Amino acid sequence: MVEVGPVAHGGHCVARLDGQVVFVRHTLPGEQVRIRVTEDAGRYLRADAVEVLRAADGRVTPPCPVAGTCGGCDFQHVDPAVQRRLLGDVVQEQLRRLAGIDREVVVEEVLPVLGWRTRMSWAVDPDGRPGLRRHRSHEVVPLEQCPIAHPDLPAVLGHRWTGQGVDAVVTSVGQRLVAADAPVPHDLEVDVVADADGRTTDGVATLDELVHDRPFRVAGTGFWQVHPAAATTLVDAVLASAEVRPGDVVADLYAGVGLFTRFLAEAVGPDGSVVSVEADRTASRLAHDDLADLSQVDVVPGTTERALHSGRVATADVVVLDPPRTGAKRAIPAIAALEPRRIVYVACDPAALARDVSSLRARGYELSGLQAFALFPMTHHVECVATLDRA
């Protein structure tokens, strides 16, 4: 039995068992729970709460029958408003610990909290049943339904599959894709069928998305925001934070198919410019083709680090960056060396964000704004938009 302490980054809470730190899943701060140790990592233990002896406010009955077994969610047992409070505590703690910043963080609600995943990568068990993996395991939990999956996704669950996995996507315009190394059942309503690499006989399968009435094309299995409200939420937050002016020079780094690039380019107008840097070849090609109507946009394929060091990005009034989960550690010195008046950092990992904010502070930037959004309800993931100004 343990007394559960604060929430930690990763979907668990911290407790102590005989003086040793234990990261406990499926619990809440302030609870008293019986645990089952799942891993001894030497310096700490990992455990699951298996019985709640004293429940905390905010504990609810999970909407999913396999919550606690399936590794797809972390917080099904927590009321969504309390989930957001926990996420805010995590971001606040990371900023305090890694960047020396003491700041209250309010995580904004984004609806819906169920039925939001428009992109699912289902794993397939040895019997061909699709599902999701257990937490920190290769074992597949077969599923008949998944409450966080978007209701309009192709009905992959309920069919048997061969191969390693099945990707299912539904876009903002209702296009539906299945990507698998297996025949797709005839009764499955899909618009695009691709192989497991997201390819058709014509090449990479692309899908259509619409954001504030602007069309985008994206590779079927390439990067696109998953929550149906994510793209508009982030575009609005980035534009409000960046405060770009007509004629500004802007760098959009880790730009994907140019989601932010298009709106930033419209804001700087024909007298300004936006350089859009993306390492993934397909995404960069789509950005190049689909942003061709904006003469102020320069799409640079390749890594951000290379674009900065080669001089393809040599100056910027404003830098927007949206790196993957690992953050932008290697690019930060060169970004700061551009001396933009403002940096807008979109982050899906608060620890990487806090580390990079610390690095920017050491180079003369201060955090002037922070928004956080619950774009992945029921999970420990949270999206932040941080604004930094040159001191």
Ligand SMILES: C[S@@+](CC[C@H](N)C(=O)[O-])C[C@H]1O[C@@H](n2cnc3c(N)ncnc32)[C@H](O)[C@@H]1O
């Ligand atoms: C979180 S996504 C953001 C994409 C885009 N901003 C959007 O919202 O659609 C991160 C992107 O960075 C790209 N990427 C990863 N490492 C990179 C690097 N070193 N340099 C440039 N792009 C990179 C990925 O291919 C991916 O498209």
